[in-house]
Amino acid sequence: MGALCKNLIIFMFVNSINAEITNDRYYPRYHLAPPQGWMNDPNGFSVFQQEYHVFYQYNPDSALEAGTAHWGHAKSRDLLNWQHLPIAMYPNETYDSSGVFSGSALIEDDTMYLYYTAHTNHPGETPNHEEHQALAISTDGVNVVKYQNNPLIEGADRQPDFRDPKVWKHGDTYYMVLGNQFTKNDTRLGRVLLYSSKDKYNWSEVAIIGESDGSLGYMWECPDFFQLDGHFILLMSPQGIPAEGDKYKNLHQTGYIVGDFDYRTLTFKPTTSFQELDHGHDVYATQTILDNKGRRLVLAWFDMWETNYPEQLDGFTGQITIPRILTLSKDFRLVQRPVPEIRAARTNIVYTGQASGGTVATLENKAGEINIRASALYDLEFFIEGINASVQIYYNASSGQISLDRGGDDGLRRTEWQPANVLILNIYVDASSIEVFCGAGEVTLSSRYFPDGPVSVRLGDSSEASQFRVINMRSTVPIN
Numbered sequence: 001m002g003a004l005c006k007n008l009i010i011f012m013f014v015n016s017i018n019a020e021i022t023n024d025r026y027y028p029r030y031h032l033a034p035p036q037g038w039m040n041d042p043n044g045f046s047v048f049q050q051e052y053h054v055f056y057q058y059n060p061d062s063a064l065e066a067g068t069a070h071w072g073h074a075k076s077r078d079l080l081n082w083q084h085l086p087i088a089m090y091p092n093e094t095y096d097s098s099g100v101f102s103g104s105a106l107i108e109d110d111t112m113y114l115y116y117t118a119h120t121n122h123p124g125e126t127p128n129h130e131e132h133q134a135l136a137i138s139t140d141g142v143n144v145v146k147y148q149n150n151p152l153i154e155g156a157d158r159q160p161d162f163r164d165p166k167v168w169k170h171g172d173t174y175y176m177v178l179g180n181q182f183t184k185n186d187t188r189l190g191r192v193l194l195y196s197s198k199d200k201y202n203w204s205e206v207a208i209i210g211e212s213d214g215s216l217g218y219m220w221e222c223p224d225f226f227q228l229d230g231h232f233i234l235l236m237s238p239q240g241i242p243a244e245g246d247k248y249k250n251l252h253q254t255g256y257i258v259g260d261f262d263y264r265t266l267t268f269k270p271t272t273s274f275q276e277l278d279h280g281h282d283v284y285a286t287q288t289i290l291d292n293k294g295r296r297l298v299l300a301w302f303d304m305w306e307t308n309y310p311e312q313l314d315g316f317t318g319q320i321t322i323p324r325i326l327t328l329s330k331d332f333r334l335v336q337r338p339v340p341e342i343r344a345a346r347t348n349i350v351y352t353g354q355a356s357g358g359t360v361a362t363l364e365n366k367a368g369e370i371n372i373r374a375s376a377l378y379d380l381e382f383f384i385e386g387i388n389a390s391v392q393i394y395y396n397a398s399s400g401q402i403s404l405d406r407g408g409d410d411g412l413r414r415t416e417w418q419p420a421n422v423l424i425l426n427i428y429v430d431a432s433s434i435e436v437f438c439g440a441g442e443v444t445l446s447s448r449y450f451p452d453g454p455v456s457v458r459l460g461d462s463s464e465a466s467q468f469r470v471i472n473m474r475s476t477v478p479i480n
């Protein structure tokens with residue numbers, strides 16, 4: 001076979017893998033995932049004309065790499081049934097030719113203002129890229145037009161890592177937080193900058209909300225800053241925090257600092273140190289909104305950089321976590337509860353009762369919800385098992401720790417959890433994911449796993465009998 005012909009066949013094969021979903025074995029049944037291709041961060045999360053919109057970092061050409069970021073787009077009335085919409089933004093301007101990077105939405109007067117980072121690479125130069133903030137507008141929630149005087153914010157003295165605008169309005173002023181890297185004593189450190197504007201178009205830097213002292217990494221991505229239950233939360237995704245025991249074991253982290261913010265002096269006074277939002281393997285690049293029911297909702301990219309999960313071979317990569325409601329506990333921890341809308345995916349109850357060791361139930365279509373309740377605090381070990389992949393969940397009463405182990409070298413994630421006097425666990429299983437909500441949601445562990453064949457729930461032999469309810473979940477997500 002001639003080299004050209006061979007290359008053509010390889011090209012067609014690779015292309016056909018990536019152009020469409022070839023196998024739905026790992027495609028989520030009720031989580032938002034791309035119609036095909038690569039997805040990373042959720043962007044522009046908003047409510048527009050009574051519908052939720054989620055944009056996302058998107059490479060329509062390949063599931064194997066992030067490529068040059070576009071903005072994919074989907075909308076939903078209920079955060080459960082999603083409709084894919086045409087690609088909202090392409091990297092087709094000189095100022096964003098290497099990527100339409102992450103950003104957020106501001107909704108005003110029936111108009112969507114989409115603020116994003118315009119990324120350009122300069123191979124072989126130092127620095128080898130630059131980032132500026134840009135604006136795009138939609139009046140119909142589908143067609144997005146880039147602002148003619150982009151970029152909006154040059155940030156000449158904030159280059160080259162200066163990205164991920166999150167915008168909101170307070171009083172008569174617009175605010176934006178941005179992730180940035182600076183150098184101090186030759187060390188690269190992450191921080192969050194605050195900008196403000198009176199008209200949505202002209203912005204100036206007004207404060208630094210927080211910065212790494214070296215212990216919190218070299219770059220803070222996807223910052224978010226919002227009021228919750230009387231305090232302020234700085235939520236962000238730092239890169240470069242070294243692992244410390246059970247903490248910070250993922251490649252990059254997502255976490256938050258709780259404090260108080262004064263809009264007159266623009267100062268943020270932290271009350272807590274940095275705490276991880278989730279304790280599983282795969283929560284990154286979060287974005288929150290206040291929805292029109294007054295709920296602070298959070299979404300995350302349910303994946304992690306540099307993981308090469310096997311779904312890539314089926315023509316898609318990445319998904320978004322179940323939308324979660326955030327509240328703040330009295331001891332300043334973010335509590336996460338799945339939005340109740342998710343319950344509409346429930347179909348039949350497969351098991352309800354006191355399970356005492358052995359297989360409790362088998363999920364239809366690999367997707368289900370598991371509710372566990374034990375009236376005393378004792379060790380509890382159970383497994384979510386498919387062919388080739390399984391997850392062990394273990395509450396260790398004597399150490400007061402909950403763990404999730406998906407197997408392999410880096411399978412274990414563990415954290416402290418002090419339940420009240422009842423052990424409550426709500427677990428959401430999808431075709432390639434598990435989200436564990438402990439108690440009222442004060443601890444969560446969210447990880448991807450890739451089971452083949454039927455998926456069963458099994459209680460460990462040494463566990464005491466516990467109240468189990470297992471419910472099948474139907475497929476709500478269209479593949480195309």
Ligand code: FRU
Pocket residue numbers: 040041057066069101102103117163164221222284285
């Ligand atoms: C986070 C991130 C952002 C950036 C985007 C590029 O995952 O690195 O900082 O805007 O992804 O796709």
